[in-house]
Amino acid sequence: MAGKSLVLWSLVLTGCNAHQSALAPFGLEARSTLWLTIVLAAGGLVIALGVAAIYVVAARAPEGKLTHESGMRLVLWLGAVVPTVVLTALLIWALPAMRPLPAADSDLRIRVEGEQFWWRVTYRQDGAEPLLSANEIRLPVDRTVVFELTATDVVHSFWIPGLAGKMDMIPGRTNRLVVKAEKPGTYRGVCAEFCGLSHALMAFDVIAMEPAAFDAWLAEARVRPVGQPRERGAALFAREGCGSCHSVNGEQTARIGPDLTRYGERLTLGAGILAPTAADTAAFIRDPQRFKPGARMPAYDHLPQEEALALAHWLKRNGKPKTPEARP
Amino acid sequence: MTDERRKWHERLQVTLWTLIVPPTVWAVHFLFSYLWAAVSCAKAGVFAEFPTLFVIGTVLALMAIALSGWIAHRQTRQRGDPPPHEQGTDIDRLRFLAKSTLLLAGLSFVGVLFTALPVVFIGDCR
Numbered sequence: 001m002a003g004k005s006l007v008l009w010s011l012v013l014t015g016c017n018a019h020q021s022a023l024a025p026f027g028l029e030a031r032s033t034l035w036l037t038i039v040l041a042a043g044g045l046v047i048a049l050g051v052a053a054i055y056v057v058a059a060r061a062p063e064g065k066l067t068h069e070s071g072m073r074l075v076l077w078l079g080a081v082v083p084t085v086v087l088t089a090l091l092i093w094a095l096p097a098m099r100p101l102p103a104a105d106s107d108l109r110i111r112v113e114g115e116q117f118w119w120r121v122t123y124r125q126d127g128a129e130p131l132l133s134a135n136e137i138r139l140p141v142d143r144t145v146v147f148e149l150t151a152t153d154v155v156h157s158f159w160i161p162g163l164a165g166k167m168d169m170i171p172g173r174t175n176r177l178v179v180k181a182e183k184p185g186t187y188r189g190v191c192a193e194f195c196g197l198s199h200a201l202m203a204f205d206v207i208a209m210e211p212a213a214f215d216a217w218l219a220e221a222r223v224r225p226v227g228q229p230r231e232r233g234a235a236l237f238a239r240e241g242c243g244s245c246h247s248v249n250g251e252q253t254a255r256i257g258p259d260l261t262r263y264g265e266r267l268t269l270g271a272g273i274l275a276p277t278a279a280d281t282a283a284f285i286r287d288p289q290r291f292k293p294g295a296r297m298p299a300y301d302h303l304p305q306e307e308a309l310a311l312a313h314w315l316k317r318n319g320k321p322k323t324p325e326a327r328p
Numbered sequence: 329m330t331d332e333r334r335k336w337h338e339r340l341q342v343t344l345w346t347l348i349v350p351p352t353v354w355a356v357h358f359l360f361s362y363l364w365a366a367v368s369c370a371k372a373g374v375f376a377e378f379p380t381l382f383v384i385g386t387v388l389a390l391m392a393i394a395l396s397g398w399i400a401h402r403q404t405r406q407r408g409d410p411p412p413h414e415q416g417t418d419i420d421r422l423r424f425l426a427k428s429t430l431l432l433a434g435l436s437f438v439g440v441l442f443t444a445l446p447v448v449f450i451g452d453c454r
């Protein structure tokens with residue numbers, strides 16, 4: 001019943017933006033925050049209506065009906081005792097929700113570094129070799145996940161509205177955000193701190209997966225793909241020096257730009273702003289500034305369209321999606 | 329005349345004291361709680377988890393406030409003319425200050441409790 005009404009509320013309030021809204025939670029913290037919000041809003045409404053009703057009654061009461069003493073008693077109860085009790089109850093309810101979730105050392109850690117204007121993502125667990133990725137975060141539902149958040153250039157802020165509150169990413173500092181996703185699906189996160197020209201074009205996809213599917217994905221992603229250096233795209237990639245900024249084949253050596261090892265499985269291009277079609281990828285390679293002013297990637301407008309497309313097709317073959325349930 | 333004035337002074341001093349005691353205790357407790365948490369987080373790197381000193385300090389603060397509230401309550405009960413106590417007389421002035429002290433003590437009591445709750449419930453520096 002409670003769950004149903006919550007879903008109903010969410011539907012009414014979110015319209016069609018259920019993948020990026022604090023009103024359509026898929027995580028523990030966002031869910032309890034939504035409850036608090038609903039209770040506060042409803043409570044505020046009740047109080048406002050109650051005060052209005054008392055006002056009407058008082059204004060219409062016949063002469064001599066209201067005594068000074070009953071008025072003072074009303075002030076004592078409704079002005080002091082009831083607010084104190086209500087505020088105490090709210091404090092006792094809300095304060096534990098502010099307490100960070102407990103996390104064990106064995107929990108999955110996802111390090112996310114904010115850059116102008118994209119996200120470097122590193123999965124670490126149990127001493128296994130870290131896995132590098134970008135602009136997309138996958139996490140298992142019903143498990144505690146620790147985000148380690150930092151930035152390399154300016155202050156950014158990491159916010160997945162449906163999952164938890166936002167957390168600043170500050171250069172030289174690592175902030176921890178412990179979360180627990182509860183509902184599998186595809187969601188979206190954003191940068192919530194103005195960080196430059198393309199701040200508003202700095203988002204990422206969030207894919208909450210069933211634990212078994214996530215484990216399978218992680219294990220598979222950890223297997224370094226065998227490069228196909230003889231392909232035309234690979235040759236172009238080498239010739240144009242893309243490899244000085246981007247890693248492919250899981251080398252994790254070039255880290256200036258987003259890791260492109262599993263680019264083919266991405267849901268978006270350019271940190272959540274475009275569909276990752278071959279045509280748009282080619283257009284992005286030839287002129288990143290057109291889509292993202294201030295982006296730290298040089299334009300390759302000297303590349304003929306045909307070569308840019310060849311590159312795009314080759315990139316898109318990297319890490320083809322093998323988890324169909326995660327596709328929107 | 330001189331005698332009268334001395335008595336008046338004495339009484340006012342006493343009630344003014346009880347008037348500012350509860351909010352002052354509240355303020356000190358508030359400041360102490362926040363400084364304690366901040367210093368512990370900054371210097372030791374860990375949240376000062378429910379330390380005995382904090383419990384003692386909170387109980388002492390609550391007791392001081394309750395005591396001044398009780399004294400004030402006694403003073404509102406001083407014998408004199410019947411209500412309403414709204415004249416510019418010494419005894420009415422005293423009653424007014426005492427009543428104010430009592431109300432402030434109630435507020436401060438709740439204030440100290442509300443300040444202490446986060447310390448109990450939040451166990452982390454973040």
Ligand SMILES: [Cu+2]
Pocket residue numbers: 114115117155156157191192193194195199202
């Ligand atoms: Cu940003």
